[in-house]
Amino acid sequence: MKLLITTFILSLLYSILLLGSESQIEVGGLVFLAFAVSVVGKKMGLMDLLAAAVREHPQFPAYASVAGVLITMVVFHNSHFALLMLATVLIYSVVCLGLNIQFGYVGIVNFAGAAFFGIGSYTAAILATYTAVPHILILVLAACVSALIGSILIYPVLRTRGHYAALVTIAFGILFRNFLEVNDSLGGPQGMKIPAMNLFGWNLSNGVEIAGYEISFYIPYLLIALVLLILSFKLTRNLERSWIGLSMDMVRTDEIAASTFGVKIAHWKIVAFTLGNLIAGMAGALYGMMTAYVAPNNFTFADSLIMVSIVILGGIGNPWGIIPAAAIVVILPEKLQFIQEYRFLLYAIVVILILLFRPDGLLPRRIREYFPGNKAGGEK
Amino acid sequence: MSFDIFLQYLLNGLMLGVIYAIVAVGFTLYFGVLDVIKFSHGDILMVGAFAGLTAYIGIAGTFDSPWLQLLILVLISVSVAAFLGALIARYLILPLQKAPPINTLLVTLMLGLALREAVRLFYPNGSNPKPFPRLLPTDGIALGEFTLRSDSLILLLTGIICIVAVQRLITRSKIGLAIRAVAQDSETARIMGINFRQIVLITFMLGSALAALAGLMNGLYYNEVNFSMGLLLGVIGFSAAVVGGLGNFYGAIVGGFLFAALQTIGAVLLPAIFPDVPSAYKDVFAFTVIIIIMGLKPTGLISEKSSERV
Numbered sequence: 001m002k003l004l005i006t007t008f009i010l011s012l013l014y015s016i017l018l019l020g021s022e023s024q025i026e027v028g029g030l031v032f033l034a035f036a037v038s039v040v041g042k043k044m045g046l047m048d049l050l051a052a053a054v055r056e057h058p059q060f061p062a063y064a065s066v067a068g069v070l071i072t073m074v075v076f077h078n079s080h081f082a083l084l085m086l087a088t089v090l091i092y093s094v095v096c097l098g099l100n101i102q103f104g105y106v107g108i109v110n111f112a113g114a115a116f117f118g119i120g121s122y123t124a125a126i127l128a129t130y131t132a133v134p135h136i137l138i139l140v141l142a143a144c145v146s147a148l149i150g151s152i153l154i155y156p157v158l159r160t161r162g163h164y165a166a167l168v169t170i171a172f173g174i175l176f177r178n179f180l181e182v183n184d185s186l187g188g189p190q191g192m193k194i195p196a197m198n199l200f201g202w203n204l205s206n207g208v209e210i211a212g213y214e215i216s217f218y219i220p221y222l223l224i225a226l227v228l229l230i231l232s233f234k235l236t237r238n239l240e241r242s243w244i245g246l247s248m249d250m251v252r253t254d255e256i257a258a259s260t261f262g263v264k265i266a267h268w269k270i271v272a273f274t275l276g277n278l279i280a281g282m283a284g285a286l287y288g289m290m291t292a293y294v295a296p297n298n299f300t301f302a303d304s305l306i307m308v309s310i311v312i313l314g315g316i317g318n319p320w321g322i323i324p325a326a327a328i329v330v331i332l333p334e335k336l337q338f339i340q341e342y343r344f345l346l347y348a349i350v351v352i353l354i355l356l357f358r359p360d361g362l363l364p365r366r367i368r369e370y371f372p373g374n375k376a377g378g379e380k
Numbered sequence: 381m382s383f384d385i386f387l388q389y390l391l392n393g394l395m396l397g398v399i400y401a402i403v404a405v406g407f408t409l410y411f412g413v414l415d416v417i418k419f420s421h422g423d424i425l426m427v428g429a430f431a432g433l434t435a436y437i438g439i440a441g442t443f444d445s446p447w448l449q450l451l452i453l454v455l456i457s458v459s460v461a462a463f464l465g466a467l468i469a470r471y472l473i474l475p476l477q478k479a480p481p482i483n484t485l486l487v488t489l490m491l492g493l494a495l496r497e498a499v500r501l502f503y504p505n506g507s508n509p510k511p512f513p514r515l516l517p518t519d520g521i522a523l524g525e526f527t528l529r530s531d532s533l534i535l536l537l538t539g540i541i542c543i544v545a546v547q548r549l550i551t552r553s554k555i556g557l558a559i560r561a562v563a564q565d566s567e568t569a570r571i572m573g574i575n576f577r578q579i580v581l582i583t584f585m586l587g588s589a590l591a592a593l594a595g596l597m598n599g600l601y602y603n604e605v606n607f608s609m610g611l612l613l614g615v616i617g618f619s620a621a622v623v624g625g626l627g628n629f630y631g632a633i634v635g636g637f638l639f640a641a642l643q644t645i646g647a648v649l650l651p652a653i654f655p656d657v658p659s660a661y662k663d664v665f666a667f668t669v670i671i672i673i674m675g676l677k678p679t680g681l682i683s684e685k686s687s688e689r690v
Contacts, residue, residue: 107482109482109485109486111489153671155675156671156672156674156675156678159674159675159678160674160675160678160679163411163417163481163485163622163626164622164626164674164678164679164680166417166482166485167618167619167622167674168671168674170615170618171615171619171667171670171671171674172667172671174612174615174663174667175663175664175667175668175671178661178663178664178667179661179664181660182658182660182661182664301611302493305489305490305493308486309490312486341501342497342501344493344497345493345494345497345498345501347490347493348490348491348493348494348497349490349494351486351487351490352472352487352490352491352494355476355479355483355486355487355490356472356475356476356487359479359483
């Protein structure tokens with residue numbers, strides 16, 4: 001427990017320093033520090049100790065992460081940029097949790113993640129501009145629209161497998177972006193503006209003052225993102241631990257064996273695909289409302305690849321890996337300006353190296369444990 | 381629609397079809413030999429086109445004859461692409477042979493992204509479209525309003541000759557025999573004394589060289605190249621190969637022409653039927669039809685049989 005708390009405090013301090021650092025040298029030093037610590041930690045066996053400690057207290061990381069986000073939020077209560085980044089990390093994590101259900105559990109690779117994210121954003125834009133739907137409902141509606149449009153793909157995705165299924169999603173992603181570019185009523189290449197989110201008569205884009213402190217308008221969005229992340233994380237975790245997750249694992253690893261055991265392959269693929277798109281669409285709607293602007297250029301094929309690379313970087317199928325991976329992918333290029341221009345190139349190279357030398361990702365998914373903490377007498 | 385415009389569309393469609401078919405043949409070759417998708421194929425095409433452009437800039441002052449320039453340009457572009465193809469096969473595809481196929485797909489997708497970004501960032505002024513030299517004669521035969529320009533005709537014929545040549549190479553030559561043997565059963569082929577590794581490298585070089593030719597043709601036809609041209613051409617080539625039936629040589633050609641036909645039909649018919657739908661939706665239309673075909677015929681129009689590979 002001591003180890004866990006120390007780690008928590010150290011990593012919290014680290015993230016606050018990283019988010020708050022202004023100069024390139026500071027950021028560079030911090031990144032180097034993280035790298036050095038992880039190498040040394042690995043050599044000294046700290047990682048194993050940590051993993052054992054987490055097994056003792058399986059709930060700790062979840063509470064610690066939420067607390068960490070909240071503390072960071074309070075520290076940066078008035079700095080827009082840091083909060084925007086934090087919220088973006090959370091939203092990207094939500095999307096990738098959705099993709100993780102598709103990719104990590106049933107094995108449908110969705111190369112159109114950015115498209116479903118974009119469908120959510122555009123739905124939010126249209127609903128918020130032209131209708132009087134309460135804004136919190138828009139998140140739900142956008143999720144449904146995304147899942148509905150995704151369901152057009154279900155038939156070809158189910159009928160095909162492997163490369164052929166990959167093609168279907170790639171074609172859809174490109175089709176979607178093409179459609180946005182040429183469609184004038186959706187703003188064409190310029191995109192469209194989204195009015196600010198309005199919660200129960202409270203316009204979120206106006207900052208608030210609480211007890212004399214000015215609060216950034218990103219904070220409400222951040223809190224909503226946090227809630228979404230917690231919900232989708234709980235959903236994916238519980239899914240994984242339940243018999244549903246077991247069936248999904250079976251569908252992924254061996255379709256033929258799964259069907260001989262009576263697992264309905266098509267059924268679980270549909271569930272996973274729809275669920276993933278639902279989550280991606282919801283996150284997209286929130287992201288669109290937060291940035292108040294949508295354009296086709298935000299939803300390109302390269303963005304879809306970035307989402308897939310977060311899933312791979314984190315360790316395919318492991319929801320815990322996604323959040324640090326999303327943090328690395330979102331924050332690093334924003335902080336290290338010289339990376340910004342080269343980020344797609346760097347990600348591409350990093351993912352290639354990971355796939356070549358560490359195909360399971362940074363935090364590989366462990367074999368499922370039926371008796372967490374070994375309490376119920378399961379054997380190690 | 382008048383006859384001249386029809387001819388114009390027909391020629392344009394055929395031209396696109398040939399380019400797509402050449403790209404699709406590359407995908408089919410790789411899949412036939414190794415059961416892998418090399419998704420960086422489109423970006424190899426782009427690199428080939430840029431290599432040609434660079435070569436042209438290098439030699440434009442030294443040689444005057446456009447034919448000589450063209451020859452050098454083709455040679456350099458093809459060899460750069462072939463070399464790159466061999467490198468990819470050697471260091472990315474072969475080491476991942478035992479990994480799940482999706483890993484290979486991802487690695488090559490990422491490699492494509494890396495190549496695209498590298499050209500955008502490191503080629504001088506690489507993020508903007510670059511003019512490609514007009515090296516072919518542009519005089520033409522007038523047919524009413526429509527002029528059949530000789531450069532289009534030359535490109536079209538070259539493309540067809542390329543496809544026929546590759547077909548001949550695969551069905552008639554010794555190397556082709558080895559490629560077909562590996563495609564059918566690599567284990568047995570190895571036992572029979574075929575150098576598996578070498579054949580894989582040769583296949584990847586052949587496919588990449590074809591991609592470079594397609595890139596040059598594209599550049600010469602539109603007189604423009606840009607760093608992102610490979611993505612769309614790659615996806616289209618992949619679609620064509622998949623729709624035709626992956627691993628099937630003739631399927632790839634059928635798929636290439638089918639996709640070009642869909643795009644042309646989309647460009648012509650959509651505005652005619654729905655007045656407020658502009659022809660810019662042609663790609664949306666083509667990809668929609670492709671997704672529908674994938675749903676109806678999941679293994680492609682000419683479905684994949686191991687005995688028919690390559």
